Amino acid sequence: MKKFFGALICLFVLNGCDDGELTFDTFDFSEVQASNCQNNNLIYKVNGNEALVIQINSTSANDVFPFRNVLGTKIIPVNSQNKIFYRTFSSDVSGSSYFCSTIPPVSPTVTSEYSTQDVSNGTIEITTTLTPGATTLANAGYNHTIIFRNITFANPGGGTIVYDELVFGSYRTPSQVEFGFTSLPVRICTGVDGKYFKLIDSNVANSNVSENLNKVLEINIPTSLLPTANTEVRRVFINQTPEVTAVYRIYSGDISTADYCAEAPSLVKYEEWNANTGIDADQDVDDAGYFLISASNDPDNPGELLYSVTLKRFSFTRSFPSDGSGNAATFTNTADINFGQISLP
Secondary structure, X not given: OHHHHHHHHHHHOOOOOOOOOOOHHHHOOOOOOOEEOOOOOEEEEEEOOEEEEEEEOOOOOOOOOOOOOOOEEEEEEOOOOEEEEEEXXXXXXXXXXXXXXXXXXXXXXXXXXXXXXXXXXXXXXXXXXXXXXXXXXXXXXXXXXXXXXXXXXXXXOOOEEEEEEEEEEXXXXXXXXXXXXXXXXXEEOOOOOOEEEEEEEOOOXXXXXXXXXXEEEEEEOOHHHOOOOOOOEEEEEOOOOOOOEEEEEEEOOOOOHHHHHOOOOOOOEEEEEEXXXXXXXXXXXXXXXXXXXEEEEOOOOOOOEXXXXXXXXXXXEEEEOOOOOOOOOEEEEOOOEEEEEEEOO
């Protein structure tokens, strides 16, 4: 323990030190991959038998979701709710099985701990940027660079270590784009030709312990391009005319049909993805970026048609936010997206 404490003191004064077993790098987690637990508010890094952990339990609305996919820098105070702790164990520890378990395993055991809990001060600085050069949805995420500033660690024996700056490193979150719209109703913007959308409310109950996102898939197909007879099938390609478009947006909370159709949502927009121009290739099998629209008689409205719309091989490019590089993230959804059935108002 004395050797460990001595190594930490060396870190504090920013001088390399080696007592034969511990070195400057012992407390350096900046290159270690960060992980999280879905069942609690822990972000952790494990390096053999060491772990550096962030626990954020603040009830402040601004701190509940510290890793929002919003560009910029956020400052969270270190206090009795938002804590950082460093632990050593009797042997190498598995992060997920230890930190994410409801009941921590009996082995390995904790051999030492330094925590900010009893000496609450300092801040957690989180700077969010786009993951560069993403060519798939899985890679179109966000990097959150985390730095601790002016923090004090203490152990049960009364020892304290002060850091003006300690780099935790980077934590990555994915884009929150999803296409689970199949069972949701189609919403129609009355008085606007061809504008239809579906909405996923990710937090219907507006729970304070879950981020409230509304995700919108909007398509625009002029009525003049729809099939005109029962059983007729048409292909309508993105940008076949300037009015044929599709866009995916994510907002920071509940959005009403009226506000969305009026293009006046009062919420923060997190992301916007625009469908790219369709490809009408020589062979139908190579076609991409088009609406497959089939018409059938509407059983509830005799004499009217019902239109079933499927999005085929759509490619989306993120237009917001932008990192200014000109190399915007793009992905292609090779699976069909069943938009649903549309009846004209």
